[in-house]
Amino acid sequence: MMLEAREISFQYEKNSRMILENFSIQVESTDRIGLVAPSGFGKTTLCKILAGYERPLGGEVLVDGKALSEYRGYCPVQMIWQHPEQSVNPRRRMRAVIEEGNQVDPSVVDGLGIEADWMNRFPAEISGGEMQRFCIARVLGEGTRFLLADEISTMLDLITQSQIWHFLIEETQRRKIGLLTVSHSEELLKKVCTKLYYLETKTWG
Amino acid sequence: MKKKINGRTLLLFWLVLSVLFLTAVCIGGSFLDETARVTDFSRKNISPCIQYPFGTDWLGRDMFARTIRGLSISILIGVCAASVSAVAAFLLGVVSATMGKMADGIVTWLIDLVMGIPHMLLLILICVASGRGLKGVILGVALTHWTSLTRLIRGEVLQLKEQNYVKIAYKLGKGRWYVAMKHMAPQLFPQFVVGLVLLFPHAILHESGITFLGFGLSNEQPAIGIILSEAMKYLVTGKWWLALFPGIMLVLTVICFYTMGDSLRKLIDPASAHQ
Numbered sequence: 001m002m003l004e005a006r007e008i009s010f011q012y013e014k015n016s017r018m019i020l021e022n023f024s025i026q027v028e029s030t031d032r033i034g035l036v037a038p039s040g041f042g043k044t045t046l047c048k049i050l051a052g053y054e055r056p057l058g059g060e061v062l063v064d065g066k067a068l069s070e071y072r073g074y075c076p077v078q079m080i081w082q083h084p085e086q087s088v089n090p091r092r093r094m095r096a097v098i099e100e101g102n103q104v105d106p107s108v109v110d111g112l113g114i115e116a117d118w119m120n121r122f123p124a125e126i127s128g129g130e131m132q133r134f135c136i137a138r139v140l141g142e143g144t145r146f147l148l149a150d151e152i153s154t155m156l157d158l159i160t161q162s163q164i165w166h167f168l169i170e171e172t173q174r175r176k177i178g179l180l181t182v183s184h185s186e187e188l189l190k191k192v193c194t195k196l197y198y199l200e201t202k203t204w205g
Numbered sequence: 206m207k208k209k210i211n212g213r214t215l216l217l218f219w220l221v222l223s224v225l226f227l228t229a230v231c232i233g234g235s236f237l238d239e240t241a242r243v244t245d246f247s248r249k250n251i252s253p254c255i256q257y258p259f260g261t262d263w264l265g266r267d268m269f270a271r272t273i274r275g276l277s278i279s280i281l282i283g284v285c286a287a288s289v290s291a292v293a294a295f296l297l298g299v300v301s302a303t304m305g306k307m308a309d310g311i312v313t314w315l316i317d318l319v320m321g322i323p324h325m326l327l328l329i330l331i332c333v334a335s336g337r338g339l340k341g342v343i344l345g346v347a348l349t350h351w352t353s354l355t356r357l358i359r360g361e362v363l364q365l366k367e368q369n370y371v372k373i374a375y376k377l378g379k380g381r382w383y384v385a386m387k388h389m390a391p392q393l394f395p396q397f398v399v400g401l402v403l404l405f406p407h408a409i410l411h412e413s414g415i416t417f418l419g420f421g422l423s424n425e426q427p428a429i430g431i432i433l434s435e436a437m438k439y440l441v442t443g444k445w446w447l448a449l450f451p452g453i454m455l456v457l458t459v460i461c462f463y464t465m466g467d468s469l470r471k472l473i474d475p476a477s478a479h480q
Contacts, residue, residue: 053372078376138373
């Protein structure tokens with residue numbers, strides 16, 4: 001399968017700055033692409049467009065040659081957000097977060113180091129790192145073909161970071177899920193990804 | 206060792222006390238209907254004593270019975286009017302927030318329209334136009350009290366729609382019904398219940414208000430507004446108990462409803478769970 005952005009442009013409001021202009025990228029199922037750019041270059045915006053949260057002004061996003069907006073129900077492209085605390089409902093228990101995903105395998109929950117004890121807690125009762133693991137598990141249900149990771153490990157300590165990234169690399173490789181990663185840390189991307197793309201200079205590295 | 210009383214236990218205590226007081230008034234009122242109407246000139250103008258705790262009036266009617274009966278009528282009107290208002294507020298709020306710009310514009314315009322007219326004036330207008338009496342009062346109060354709760358619910362739904370976790374749920378293939386039930390309802394329900402309870406005191410005060418002014422319930426009914434307006438005529442002749450006790454009871458009822466709503470809000474809110 002292939003996730004493809006063709007000549008997309010985007011701006012948030014009319015007459016404001018063009019955040020993306022005629023931008024194209026292709027992600028294969030076996031790819032792990034790292035996206036490098038300084039702040040304000042539209043990394044998060046790109047992720048939102050590729051996952052269907054925003055519609056591009058021009059150009060199109062295709063999954064296997066079919067427009068992303070034509071997919072109904074579970075979206076094959078899933079995004080993990082930078083701020084887990086905004087991505088879970090503060091009034092629902094963490095168990096509900098996992099159940100919201102599309103039949104998340106128990107091995108995913110185990111692999112991310114989620115403890116059974118956390119399931120019955122409310123989001124306010126666990127830490128940001130613990131919450132992020134739930135958010136990652138939620139999007140690893142059946143039907144996920146591409147995963148967009150937007151600064152997902154910035155709030156984690158190094159040991160947890162390495163644990164989560166090892167799991168993600170193994171899982172995406174095994175299930176042939178294409179991974180697009182955004183981070184400020186180039187060192188991290190070099191470790192995790194097979195290819196790097198520099199948004200500022202529009203070159204591969 | 207001194208034991209500190211838990212904040213939540215205290216709230217629960219006030220909640221139960223308010224509910225008990227209000228149910229006692231309601232049940233008492235339904236039993237005292239006959240007693241409240243009995244006139245007996247052999248016992249007129251008695252100041253408060255053990256047999257007649259609130260005294261009797263110039264027709265020898267037992268003021269205690271009249272007050273309780275009047276309050277129970279007020280509470281009945283409050284329940285009816287507040288329920289109708291709350292249901293209307295909920296429906297309009299949800300319609301306004303989910304059905305697009307046009308629907309939102311109409312509902313917002315309606316809110317502004319109703320809020321723009323002085324409350325009491327509109328209440329009197331509707332009440333008189335629909336033939337006064339119990340029906341007129343209920344209709345009047347119901348049609349004027351839905352605005353603030355509608356605004357609250359509309360704002361809340363609009364805000365929830367923009368939440369990240371709601372957008373994520375849609376991407377995970379969940380439908381509108383799932384999002385409404387699992388993500389929105391738990392957030393809206395407490396607001397709704399508290400709004401509903403806090404509507405009662407308004408409804409009751411407005412009911413006594415228009416009855417006092419002579420546009421509400423008819424004269425033979427022992428309504429609290431009637432009692433107070435009649436008592437005004439006799440106040441100058443030194444019969445202070447005719448206005449004082451019914452007035453205090455009315456204030457007490459309103460305070461009870463406020464305490465109820467307020468404790469309920471604090472008890473439901475998860476942020477205060479550890480106080």
